[in-house]
Amino acid sequence: MIGSFLAGLLAGSIHAGTPLLYATLGEAVEERAGIINLGLEGVMLMGAVVGFITTVQTGSAAVGVLAAALAGGLFNMIFGFLVITRRANQLASGLALMFCGVGLSALLGASYIGSRIHGLNEIRIPFLSGLPVIGPTFFNYDILVYLVVPISVFIWWVFFRTRWGLSLRAVGENPTAAFAAGKNPHRLQYQALFIAGILGGIAGAHLSLALAKTWAEWMTAGRGFIAVALVIFSKWHPLRAIAGALLFGGAISLQLQLQARGVPVSSFLLDMLPYILSLAVLAAWGGRRRHAAPASLGRVFQGTE
Amino acid sequence: MRIKISSIELKLLAILASLALVLGISLPEANAQPKLKVGILHIGSVTDAGYNQAHAEGAQVMKKNLPNVEVISVENVPEGADAERVMENMAKQGAKLIIPASFGYLDPALKVAKKYPDVKFVHPGGYKRAPNLGTYWASTPEAFYLMGIAAGRTTKTNKMGYVVALPISFFLGNINAFHLGVQSVNPKAETRVVFTGTFLDPGKEATAANALLDQGVDVLGVIVDSPITVVQAAEKRGAYSIGYHYIGAQKFAPKGWISGIAFTWGELYTRFAMQVMDGTWKSEALLGNLASDYLTIAPFSSAVPADAVKLVNAAKQDFISGKKHVFAGPIKDNKGVERVKAGEVWPLENLGKMGWLVEGVIGQPN
Numbered sequence: 001m002i003g004s005f006l007a008g009l010l011a012g013s014i015h016a017g018t019p020l021l022y023a024t025l026g027e028a029v030e031e032r033a034g035i036i037n038l039g040l041e042g043v044m045l046m047g048a049v050v051g052f053i054t055t056v057q058t059g060s061a062a063v064g065v066l067a068a069a070l071a072g073g074l075f076n077m078i079f080g081f082l083v084i085t086r087r088a089n090q091l092a093s094g095l096a097l098m099f100c101g102v103g104l105s106a107l108l109g110a111s112y113i114g115s116r117i118h119g120l121n122e123i124r125i126p127f128l129s130g131l132p133v134i135g136p137t138f139f140n141y142d143i144l145v146y147l148v149v150p151i152s153v154f155i156w157w158v159f160f161r162t163r164w165g166l167s168l169r170a171v172g173e174n175p176t177a178a179f180a181a182g183k184n185p186h187r188l189q190y191q192a193l194f195i196a197g198i199l200g201g202i203a204g205a206h207l208s209l210a211l212a213k214t215w216a217e218w219m220t221a222g223r224g225f226i227a228v229a230l231v232i233f234s235k236w237h238p239l240r241a242i243a244g245a246l247l248f249g250g251a252i253s254l255q256l257q258l259q260a261r262g263v264p265v266s267s268f269l270l271d272m273l274p275y276i277l278s279l280a281v282l283a284a285w286g287g288r289r290r291h292a293a294p295a296s297l298g299r300v301f302q303g304t305e
Numbered sequence: 306m307r308i309k310i311s312s313i314e315l316k317l318l319a320i321l322a323s324l325a326l327v328l329g330i331s332l333p334e335a336n337a338q339p340k341l342k343v344g345i346l347h348i349g350s351v352t353d354a355g356y357n358q359a360h361a362e363g364a365q366v367m368k369k370n371l372p373n374v375e376v377i378s379v380e381n382v383p384e385g386a387d388a389e390r391v392m393e394n395m396a397k398q399g400a401k402l403i404i405p406a407s408f409g410y411l412d413p414a415l416k417v418a419k420k421y422p423d424v425k426f427v428h429p430g431g432y433k434r435a436p437n438l439g440t441y442w443a444s445t446p447e448a449f450y451l452m453g454i455a456a457g458r459t460t461k462t463n464k465m466g467y468v469v470a471l472p473i474s475f476f477l478g479n480i481n482a483f484h485l486g487v488q489s490v491n492p493k494a495e496t497r498v499v500f501t502g503t504f505l506d507p508g509k510e511a512t513a514a515n516a517l518l519d520q521g522v523d524v525l526g527v528i529v530d531s532p533i534t535v536v537q538a539a540e541k542r543g544a545y546s547i548g549y550h551y552i553g554a555q556k557f558a559p560k561g562w563i564s565g566i567a568f569t570w571g572e573l574y575t576r577f578a579m580q581v582m583d584g585t586w587k588s589e590a591l592l593g594n595l596a597s598d599y600l601t602i603a604p605f606s607s608a609v610p611a612d613a614v615k616l617v618n619a620a621k622q623d624f625i626s627g628k629k630h631v632f633a634g635p636i637k638d639n640k641g642v643e644r645v646k647a648g649e650v651w652p653l654e655n656l657g658k659m660g661w662l663v664e665g666v667i668g669q670p671n
Contacts, residue, residue: 008516
């Protein structure tokens, strides 16, 4: 009884947590470079809609995911132009990007609402998914779920074990020093934004191609903002982001599972659960989060002219 | 031979020519003038296979029935000041009938109705009226009861599930009616309800549907703006599904579809338009039922046993004739409180006051 509840809970949290994790990783990459992007929601929506449209047109969800990644990356380049080249305020530009993404995705997706797609298939790993309890829980997902943890590890490795990652972090901490050391802060930031856009686009694609297998306006329903919070929550660290996304996805899944089990708590209160849980964790382990942020987050290198 | 034209004849020719031009342009135009302009506002997209599409298709049917009607349609209008602006715009364009197709458009519509007393408004699901604003809706509990009969006879696990947006009284009433229908043919069965907290969030709806399926539910129903996600989720895991709002939702569940409740507003909208055109329209609170042509039960699939279909049709006739009532007592709620005494009936007009869930439904009404 308890076993099946936990299994269902875990499965639900992995499903709900995957788009959150992709989005959080993307935001972490750009924030490590010193840029805060409140418009991640818009990037995710562009990924979701382009992925959906491409899948409808080509019949292949794999092509859809690639298209979504590209769309997210390119959409984030608009943000990059605004905040890096034109030096616009990052918070305001991010919000503008979000609204733009909401509207543009709604416009593009309007004639595709109600379309049927096969979506991303679940991949059953031959022996492992047959295992009694853990089989269906851990080994019965689409490819994006399987890839998200390796991608997190890869991003951790890039941040902390490669030159490029070091340069990126340097730009986020002190772009002037990085420039003096011979790096090109603007170029690095553009690169970071492109990667972040790709990850955000994939997050959106997972929603529309795997989890819900449909397109609806603003279907991210605030997940982009949750990702921005999760980045802070996980102290800008890709591996801790896994825990954060799983926790939040788990809370979403938990409140719905509790309702399905008939727990005598109001659905309104249960709906608050993910947010209360996040607040509780922050209160318990808040500590030195403020000092964990990249020192130059929110500021863009002005150049030498 | 040269033809001599004097200046007077020239002027006469010019006048005649211009008269002919003016008449030539205006006469065909007078024939092409639509006899009625109808404006319709949608809260979402008209391709949502749900609430909005049902209204939009109603307008299409009306246009097909009455070729001299012109429809002005605007999608994605937020509630509030934007809705007011759009409706005023329609009135200025000459619309004489406006359909604000969302519950939240009621107050904006009342404001605009006051300003334009010669424009008629019909609002779906509203609870306030004006001399030029009437309301309409189809009472759904009886239809949900019929779905319950079909589901109760088709289920193999005796567990039903409903994914619902919010615990508002109309939805609670629908779930109660569904469960009473299930119980009438399958006393052991239970119905579980999960509220997503919002009218449209496909991610949450998918997670909620899976949570219910994890509990052993094998019939999934849905009350959100678009039934697509839940119906697909049921189909993916081999469960049965019951659609809502839009009659075409069956294509998302070719194997597991039981039936569905759909709103088919076309003939009703046609009647509204005709009444406005011949001046017989009056403001009323229209509440349809199973006998109305705007509440449609979708065709049953082959998964539903033949005897269940017979029971459904019999119950339908009993509801229409008044022999049978959905909420006939004694009825206890799922906290043990008696809500309807033996021999009494909770009238469908009071559905707005139903803040409880019937015994046997697993879920929280508030």
